[in-house]
Amino acid sequence: MVSIKDVAKQAGVAISTVSKVLNGYPGVSDATKKKVQEAAKELHFVPNSIAAALSSKQAGRIALLMNLNTRTKAIDEISMQYIAGAIQKAQEMRLDLITVFFSMLKGKTVGEIIRYFQAQSIEGIIVYGIPTNDKVLWELVETGAFKMVLADVSFHAASVSCIGINHRQAQIDVARKTILENKSGKIFYIAGKKNSYPGAERLKGIEELAEELSCKLFVRYGDFSELKARNLTFRYARSRDVIVCGSDLMAIGAMRALIEMDIFRPVCGFDGLVLMGYAGKQMNTVQQNFAGISSAAVEELQHLLQGGEGREVVLPHSIIRMKYLDIIA
Amino acid sequence: MVSIKDVAKQAGVAISTVSKVLNGYPGVSDATKKKVQEAAKELHFVPNSIAAALSSKQAGRIALLMNLNTRTKAIDEISMQYIAGAIQKAQEMRLDLITVFFSMLKGKTVGEIIRYFQAQSIEGIIVYGIPTNDKVLWELVETGAFKMVLADVSFHAASVSCIGINHRQAQIDVARKTILENKSGKIFYIAGKKNSYPGAERLKGIEELAEELSCKLFVRYGDFSELKARNLTFRYARSRDVIVCGSDLMAIGAMRALIEMDIFRPVCGFDGLVLMGYAGKQMNTVQQNFAGISSAAVEELQHLLQGGEGREVVLPHSIIRMKYLDIIA
DNA sequence: CTGTTAGCGCGTTCAG
DNA sequence: CTGAACGCGCTAACAG
Numbered sequence: 001m002v003s004i005k006d007v008a009k010q011a012g013v014a015i016s017t018v019s020k021v022l023n024g025y026p027g028v029s030d031a032t033k034k035k036v037q038e039a040a041k042e043l044h045f046v047p048n049s050i051a052a053a054l055s056s057k058q059a060g061r062i063a064l065l066m067n068l069n070t071r072t073k074a075i076d077e078i079s080m081q082y083i084a085g086a087i088q089k090a091q092e093m094r095l096d097l098i099t100v101f102f103s104m105l106k107g108k109t110v111g112e113i114i115r116y117f118q119a120q121s122i123e124g125i126i127v128y129g130i131p132t133n134d135k136v137l138w139e140l141v142e143t144g145a146f147k148m149v150l151a152d153v154s155f156h157a158a159s160v161s162c163i164g165i166n167h168r169q170a171q172i173d174v175a176r177k178t179i180l181e182n183k184s185g186k187i188f189y190i191a192g193k194k195n196s197y198p199g200a201e202r203l204k205g206i207e208e209l210a211e212e213l214s215c216k217l218f219v220r221y222g223d224f225s226e227l228k229a230r231n232l233t234f235r236y237a238r239s240r241d242v243i244v245c246g247s248d249l250m251a252i253g254a255m256r257a258l259i260e261m262d263i264f265r266p267v268c269g270f271d272g273l274v275l276m277g278y279a280g281k282q283m284n285t286v287q288q289n290f291a292g293i294s295s296a297a298v299e300e301l302q303h304l305l306q307g308g309e310g311r312e313v314v315l316p317h318s319i320i321r322m323k324y325l326d327i328i329a
Numbered sequence: 330m331v332s333i334k335d336v337a338k339q340a341g342v343a344i345s346t347v348s349k350v351l352n353g354y355p356g357v358s359d360a361t362k363k364k365v366q367e368a369a370k371e372l373h374f375v376p377n378s379i380a381a382a383l384s385s386k387q388a389g390r391i392a393l394l395m396n397l398n399t400r401t402k403a404i405d406e407i408s409m410q411y412i413a414g415a416i417q418k419a420q421e422m423r424l425d426l427i428t429v430f431f432s433m434l435k436g437k438t439v440g441e442i443i444r445y446f447q448a449q450s451i452e453g454i455i456v457y458g459i460p461t462n463d464k465v466l467w468e469l470v471e472t473g474a475f476k477m478v479l480a481d482v483s484f485h486a487a488s489v490s491c492i493g494i495n496h497r498q499a500q501i502d503v504a505r506k507t508i509l510e511n512k513s514g515k516i517f518y519i520a521g522k523k524n525s526y527p528g529a530e531r532l533k534g535i536e537e538l539a540e541e542l543s544c545k546l547f548v549r550y551g552d553f554s555e556l557k558a559r560n561l562t563f564r565y566a567r568s569r570d571v572i573v574c575g576s577d578l579m580a581i582g583a584m585r586a587l588i589e590m591d592i593f594r595p596v597c598g599f600d601g602l603v604l605m606g607y608a609g610k611q612m613n614t615v616q617q618n619f620a621g622i623s624s625a626a627v628e629e630l631q632h633l634l635q636g637g638e639g640r641e642v643v644l645p646h647s648i649i650r651m652k653y654l655d656i657i658a
Numbered sequence: 659c660t661g662t663t664a665g666c667g668c669g670t671t672c673a674g
Numbered sequence: 675c676t677g678a679a680c681g682c683g684c685t686a687a688c689a690g
Contacts, residue, residue, distance in 0.1 A: 003668085
């Protein structure tokens with residue numbers, strides 16, 4: 001392994017000089033700068049990130065913390081895009097990214113979690129899908145022990161940013177489109193989970209829209225479950241004009257129930273899963289660019305690591321119509 | 330951050346003694362061992378894996394290298410299970426696991442790739458889905474620079490193991506079941522990619538089976554693409570009795586084509602994707618436990634890291650019938 | 659059996 | 675503008 005020492009020797013300068021050049025610090029003459037860069041290139045020098053992490057405190061090691069739902073595998077698609085987007089961007093920004101699942105932290109106290117991350121020299125954490133009622137995780141946020149970026153919640157502090165689309169507005173957009181296309185009056189809304197921030201925001205959206213359009217609104221919680229949405233549809237859909245769902249998975253459940261009931265009702269979903277394309281029908285849905293969101297989250301975390309203030313970042317969304325041909329390859 | 334030094338001070342012993350105790354080295358009296366362990370517990374000491382990685386050469390940092398197919402998102406499901414299984418097991422075995430995608434290595438020479446991993450103190454690599462024609466990656470394998478576990482290929486050397494199910498046998502099993510259930514004579518086999526090892530093995534399997542059952546076999550390459558399988562089905566399915574596909578995604582394409590053609594032919598797939606459940610019909614398929622495979626791969630890598638010989642590990646598979654009710658939650 | 663010492667590769671003062 | 679020297683937290687030889 002070629003180290004900084006070898007580069008220094010090759011260039012005929014001291015180790016610290018090499019370090020300065022490679023990290024873009026001032027106070028090095030252009031002549032020696034060039035010498036060092038050439039030597040580094042010649043020796044194919046790649047800085048050892050492990051050593052850098054040990055010695056410096058701004059080593060750029062971050063963690064992606066998320067839920068791994070092994071039961072409902074549909075969520076895999078979202079998680080995967082999240083991970084991929086984050087890894088990609090982290091690589092670009094020369095940050096080390098490790099992936100951690102909630103299940104690994106299960107049963108740990110806040111102190112233990114902090115030490116767990118510290119032991120890995122983690123200085124920043126991106127959290128996706130933090131439950132609004134997870135006491136330990138929210139404690140962790142409040143300690144300020146790490147720079148954090150929270151996806152899909154609305155909370156920011158000095159060292160904590162949040163990021164995500166405007167769920168309320170997105171729900172309004174997709175539902176309005178569907179309702180106007182079908183001239184529907186009575187809305188059946190299948191909401192997500194009660195302790196989910198996006199779920200709550202989407203609910204607010206549909207409430208606002210129903211009022212604006214003077215539609216009757218009937219709400220039940222489907223807990224983001226396909227099965228529950230299916231059952232709710234059997235029970236309540238017949239006497240409503242349109243089924244608006246807080247997630248694609250629930251929309252699929254609703255749609256399949258409608259088919260079995262042999263009645264037609266327009267349905268719209270939320271997320272833009274590929275899975276939608278396999279469910280047999282077309283429908284409007286909100287497309288979230290998950291890879292884009294996690295990519296933006298990494299950038300936001302970098303902003304915090306460089307001393308930036310925590311803030312709220314709102315990302316754009318779009319309304320699409322999922323079709324079979326969109327997804328085959 | 331509480332370091333090994335603090336523990337030493339607290340226990341009233343030397344740093345190295347603490348290190349020995351915590352790493353289970355011999356040559357420490359039970360009395361001091363107990364003292365050290367108590368001190369560590371009291372201070373909530375968590376060893377810094379970064380520092381350990383720097384100092385020692387057997388630090389247990391490994392990489393999971395895989396393809397990220399951003400076009401055909403169906404693969405997401407498999408990738409996700411892979412990642413999850415590996416991360417989980419790595420955590421259990423106290424190994425640091427980083428995820429790397431092929432795309433990040435694109436255009437790099439073997440030397441650059443080696444340095445890339447060395448810079449991260451990586452000592453072992455698990456590769457999933459290495460193309461049989463990827464020169465650079467195979468060069469990397471041959472250099473022996475890292476301990477490696479290759480999933481779904483058949484190659485092993487001193488420091489390289491391979492792992493996976495018996496694709497040939499699995500293809501035989503699922504196809505035989507489907508054929509016997511339907512008393513089919515003429516088989517249409519939609520194969521995977523030509524330079525894919527699992528694809529080739531599965532093809533061998535169906536050839537063997539066709540001979541054994543004295544069935545006529547007609548083969549075309551679908552390249553693991555849903556669309557291609559769909560088109561091939563339109564073209565060739567009418568005059569055969571059963572469609573055997575080298576992957577679930579292709580089976581879905583075939584099935585949808587059959588529905589549009591309004592003819593019935595038994596179809597069987599390979600992989601056990603959840604996606605299958607959404608495709609509208611039931612069918613036999615091979616269920617691979619992807620999380621289990623990657624988990625086993627981590628264990629095998631650990632075996633190599635501890636000086637074990639490279640070998641071939643064959644994992645079990647099972648034949649299942651995918652149903653809608655199996656997947657909703 | 660225990661403690662001292664020397665690095666691992668790099669960042670960072672602080673003299674020169 | 676440059677380089678010697680120290681330390682990050684830990685492991686591993688070596689003395690005692």
